Amino acid sequence: MNMKIRLHDLNFVPMIAEDDVRRRTSEMGKELFNRLGDKNPLFIVILNGAFMFAADLVRAYDAPCEMTFVRLSSYSGTSSSGTVTTSMGLDTNISGRHLVIVEDIVDTGRTLHAFLQTIAGHQPASVTLVSFLRKPEAQVFPIQVDMTGFDIENKFVAGYGLDYNQLGRNLPGVWVLESQLP
Numbered sequence: 001m002n003m004k005i006r007l008h009d010l011n012f013v014p015m016i017a018e019d020d021v022r023r024r025t026s027e028m029g030k031e032l033f034n035r036l037g038d039k040n041p042l043f044i045v046i047l048n049g050a051f052m053f054a055a056d057l058v059r060a061y062d063a064p065c066e067m068t069f070v071r072l073s074s075y076s077g078t079s080s081s082g083t084v085t086t087s088m089g090l091d092t093n094i095s096g097r098h099l100v101i102v103e104d105i106v107d108t109g110r111t112l113h114a115f116l117q118t119i120a121g122h123q124p125a126s127v128t129l130v131s132f133l134r135k136p137e138a139q140v141f142p143i144q145v146d147m148t149g150f151d152i153e154n155k156f157v158a159g160y161g162l163d164y165n166q167l168g169r170n171l172p173g174v175w176v177l178e179s180q181l182p
């Protein structure tokens with residue numbers, strides 16, 4: 001792995017290696033299978049950031065399952081903007097379904113908090129919240145993530161679906177903003 005990568009005007013350095021990402025996401029997919037097995041869960045993938053994580057999760061899910069996608073956004077640049085907007089909503093009936101909400105990263109928790117309110121009225125059979133990354137120090141909204149890939153420090157990261165102004169999503173590992181390191 002290169003020791004430094006430049007996205008737009010900022011330098012990023014390695015944080016989580018591709019092999020570790022692979023190992024952990026495959027474990028998580030199997031763990032979801034252990035919990036939900038043949039219940040035909042509906043994976044609701046929060047775009048854009050969770051696309052790569054979701055692809056790895058469902059590949060490790062060893063039974064039939066369905067996927068749908070929503071697009072919510074509260075971020076611009078390297079900080080949260082404060083409002084959550086929905087530009088692509090749910091197109092599937094979720095009532096009575098076992099839902100797995102797939103998020104790339106829980107930062108303040110604002111995005112998931114808003115989305116959970118949207119689905120609460122539809123009476124799903126169960127809701128499992130899965131996030132690839134979580135920044136425990138940054139969380140301000142009261143949501144309970146059921147499964148997390150990695151807890152990280154409160155620093156800006158890119159890679160594995162996560163972007164810095166749209167760049168970096170294709171990187172197979174996770175990279176952290178160099179200027180935020182001690």
Ligand code: IMP
Nearest residue numbers: 049075106107108109110111156157162
């Ligand atoms: P929250 O609503 O504050 O929890 O932020 C969640 C969303 O912000 C995530 O789905 C990401 O799209 C974005 N986000 C939060 N932290 C980062 C980061 O470090 N890098 C890239 N995107 C981030």
